Amino acid sequence: MDISIVIPLYNEEESIPELHAWIDRVMKENGFTYEVIFVNDGSTDSSWQIIKQLSEKENNVRGIKFRRNYGKSPALFCGFKEAQGNVVITMDADLQDSPDEIPELYRMITEDGYDLVSGYKQKRYDPLSKTLPTKLFNATARKVSGINNLHDFNCGLKAYRKDVVKNIEVYGEMHRYIPYLAKNAGFNKIGEKVVHHQARKYGTSKFMGLNRFVNGYLDLLTLWFLSTFGKKPMHVFGFMGSIVFFIGFIAVIAIGVNKVIDLSNGIYHNLITDSPWFYIALTTMMIGTQLFLAGFIGDLVSRSSSQRNDYQIEETI
Secondary structure, rough: OOEEEEEOOOOOOOOHHHHHHHHHHHHHHHOOOEEEEEEEEOOOOOOHHHHHHHHHHHOOOOEEEEEOOOOOHHHHHHHHHHHOOEEEEEEEOOOOOOOOHHHHHHHHOOOOOEEEEEEEOOOOOHHHHHHHHHHHHHHHHHEEEEOOOOOOOOOOOEEEEEEHHHHOOOOOOOOHHHHHHHOOOHHHHHEEEEEOOOOOOOOOOOOOOOOHHHHHHHHHHHHHHHHHHOOOOOHHHHHHHHHHHHHHHHHHHHHHHHHHHHHHOOOOOOOOHHHHHHHHHHHHHHHHHHHHHHOOOOOHHHOOOOOOOOOOOEOOO
């Protein structure tokens, strides 16, 4: 099979038939063998009924239905798991991503040899309250990830070599950083294509608000730490703990030296607790020990959660 198209969605009943018809036209014009995997992320409208109707008419339509709303990353994870095509395309269901971009994205993967190609919505039809934070977010993501040729990390329209989606783990809200996840997995040939961004035709955006940007930066910090120290937390916590503990040890020596000097001068009434070094030593040695233990425990539990991607799927077609 040439292409798998993974489409996560939440309450997009108006868009699904039009999007499928558009995809089907593009695929047939280019002679692609393909499948469309709709991942219904706990929609409360009739989205799932429409997907079921399409699957009954079309052999290349598949569906995954979550019992409740988990988010875009879990939807992509489950869609990637089911994808069978040599090239996997992801796109949003709101008709803002154009299926007409698929043939060129496919060519860039199969002929130009890219592992991943990310869309770049150079001209956006989003409000200023969304575009300005997005620019700041992408600038930070480029700096942290080292993928300097990408302008739009969060664009839903992307193309992947099949090996990429089978070797990355998309969880939490890490869909924003799939290029970074791919890079950490050893897929370094990451490209970008300017894509057409259309104004939303039906409904309203499901990803508005300040929380998405705050969470985005927190996720980026988490991913940076995991990619840098995820398999060796003892290296960072143990190092910091050792440094802080060493400061406390120096403070203990200073206390001892001061006491010896006092005794040699016949001063017996000065207490150790009167010295600021006592509190420095007490605090730093406790913090140092805690940091060291945090690194040790982190090593034991690092990336060992068996429940990370345990999502309750109600039905698969």
